[in-house]
Amino acid sequence: MTNERPVSPLPPALRTLPEMLERQAERFGERPLLRIAGRSWTHGDARRAAAGRAAALAHAGVRRGDRVAVMSSNRIEFLEVFLGCGWLGAAMVPINTASMGPQIDYFLRHSEAKLLVIEAGFVERLPAVDRARTSLREIWVLDAAAEGEAAGVCTRPYPAAREALPPASMQPGDPLAILYTSGTTGPAKGVVCPHAQYYWWGVNSADVLGVDAGDVLCTTLPLFHINALNTFAQAAITGCEVVFEPRFSASGFWASMRASGATVVYLLGAMVPILLAQPEGRGERDHRVRVGLGPGVPEAAARAFLARTGVRLLEGYGSTETNFAIATAPDSARGGVMGWLRPGFQARVADEDDAALPDGEAGELLLRADEPHAFASGYFNMPEKTVEAWRNLWFHTGDRVVREADGAYRFVDRIKDAIRRRGENISSFEVEQVLSSHPCVAACAVYPVRSELAEDEVMAALVAHEGQHIDPAELLAFCESRLPYFALPRYVDLLPELPRTENGKVQKYKLRERGVTALTWDRGAGGRVPARG
Incomplete structure (x- = not known):
């Protein structure tokens, strides 16, 4: 495993979402980019959608540096708002669609979001929100027919895009999204993800999976998590197409992969045993999928999955705060490990004082990046937690691992509660x-x-x-x-x-x-x- 990048990265000033959309629209134009919930975009459409949605956000009073919360299933409006925020200089705050009243109230209060975009089916959860303690000025409701009120805030149907705005002059370290990850000893923390981090998520993931312009990426994972949101970056950077399914279905998984024409899939650890528990069928081989990303899949399950489906699953390690820092490869010498350190990152297995431990001894995994803004910039409105997690210039993952003699990292357990x-x-x-x-x-x-x-x-x-x-x-x-x-x-x-x-x-x-x-x-x-x- 080498520690050299296979391609030269873009200059730092171009590692922003607006620059990425501008560049890819010029390079790939009307090549297909996206299919989601019966709608589609070309690469050029994505740029136009970003500029038009940014104008609608600005008309609603959203300014550079503001936060916009979104509670939506996998649909095109989610990505419109995400791209519009990035184009305008605002930050999107995705809310897990399983969140109930108390969690929604906390996310809105803590993020100080000015605008909430929410599906009509979730509006009934808003009465638990204390309007007086939020910064909400307006709520856009997807699928709504008329204006109304919820949680003491004016609601209106999701507005049409407006005349395109020019992109804001963004810096790679400017916030693009605030992604809430569960706290271990306290409330959930909002991870501030800069533009360059999102760029590197796409570059690193595409490199691990060998994505090129001929691929079709397909995920059943929700867009409010970085795993699925990252697939859009992979497609935009490489010029390929991404398909977002509404949800994971074990019985319908392979049928949806065939229908989408998928060549690359994205699975979580528990999904693979669930798929293997399904009756064997011809459909498990009748597809175009060549590789999958499967972090956390047990080694035996990965072997069984390859034997039954012909799809090799690659392991890897990253978190919302970091990036795709450790991964296996299709030709990795062995399984049962998280993988090897990727180019552009440094890792240390450390004791409780952050001192490096020898190979074979378990300790906490510490990570840092060589490139500026490739990791999150901290926790929103939580300076003490930020200092604690990034102390001694390393990000403390809270995971206990072992570095083997061949450089592979093996997961042991979690330190955090x-x-x-x-x-x-x-x-x-x-x-x-x-x-x-x-x-x-x-x-x-x-x-x-x-x-x-x-x-x-x-x-x-x-x-x-x-x-x-x-x-x-x-x-x-x-x-x-x-x-x-x-x-x-x-x-x-x-x-x-x-x-x-x-x-x-x-x-x-x-x-x-x-x-x-x-x-x-x-x-x-x-x-x-x-x-x-």
């Missing part, structure tokens, strides 16, 4: 806040346990108030309107007390070691206590 389920990062803190608000719960702890799909399941240990009884099924019903579906605990343990240190801190490692027992309530088993042989 976070849970990853169905491709989503879950804050145990936020789940605990909701559980603790139930009148019967005196104390609780939320932590991950491994599932049969090689990912985390959410487990909660609960202590009831004296004289109270906790009904796990009723408790979960209480949480459904307060938490995203993927954050709902699957397992519940009712305990007389939680293990604690001398100063009262919950010892979650003891709970994780205890895991699922014969007395654990299992939502996945229909709310029954699982039998143990």
Whole structure:
């Protein structure tokens, strides 16, 4: 594995979204770029959409440096707003469509968004938003027929584009998006992603996957995450086409890949065991897919997937704060590893004082980039968290890894108190806040346990108030309107007390070691206590 870039990057001044759209429109013109929800763009259309949507945003009072929140499924308006913000100099704030009232309220307050673009089906979640504590001036509603009001704010149907604006004079380090990633010991943090970081996400991902102008990229992942949003950058940079599906369907996956003509696909760890659990069929081979990105896929599942489908899945490592810094390649000597360090990045496996550890010894993975603005610039309105994460000029990933003798990095576990389920990062803190608000719960702890799909399941240990009884099924019903579906605990343990240190801190490692027992309530088993042989 070499550490030299295969192509020369664009000059730093051109690593902005407007420059990228201008350049690609000139190079690729009317070549197909995008298919999504029955609509399509050419490369030239993307530039025109950005300029026209930027004008509509400016007419609504959005200015350079402002934030625009978007809560939408995979549809063309999401990308219009994203490109329009980048063209105008504003920053988009995507909101997970599974978010409920309390989370939406927090994202709007914390980001200080002036405008919210939201699908009509999600408007009913807005009454929980405290308008007086937000900066909202207007709400654009997708699919709405008339003006109205929600959360004390005027709503109007999503307006048409206006006469094109010239692009703002952007710098590569200017914010393009604020992507909220779940906090591990506190509220979610807004990752400030600059223009150049987005550019490098596209360049690095396209390089790992070998994307060229003849490819068709296809993803079922949601646009409010960097994984899917990054596929647009890959297509725009290389001149190929990207297809966004509305959602992941195991039974319909290969049919949608055939219909789209996909040559490159994007999967998360849990998706592959789910696909392998489907009955084998001819459709698994009757497609054009040549390669897939599959971070977190167990080695055995990746081998089985290749044998059944002919598709090799590449591993890799990156986070919303960083970039595609570590990856395997189609000709990698072995599997079972995250990959090797990519050109343009430095990595260190460190002890608790950030001192480098020798190969073969587990420690925290620290990363930094050679290129300016290739990583996020920090956490929005959280200077202390920014300093903590980027201390000593390294980004601290919170992941424990081992660097092998051949330079490969192997994932061991997570240091941070976070849970990853169905491709989503879950804050145990936020789940605990909701559980603790139930009148019967005196104390609780939320932590991950491994599932049969090689990912985390959410487990909660609960202590009831004296004289109270906790009904796990009723408790979960209480949480459904307060938490995203993927954050709902699957397992519940009712305990007389939680293990604690001398100063009262919950010892979650003891709970994780205890895991699922014969007395654990299992939502996945229909709310029954699982039998143990």
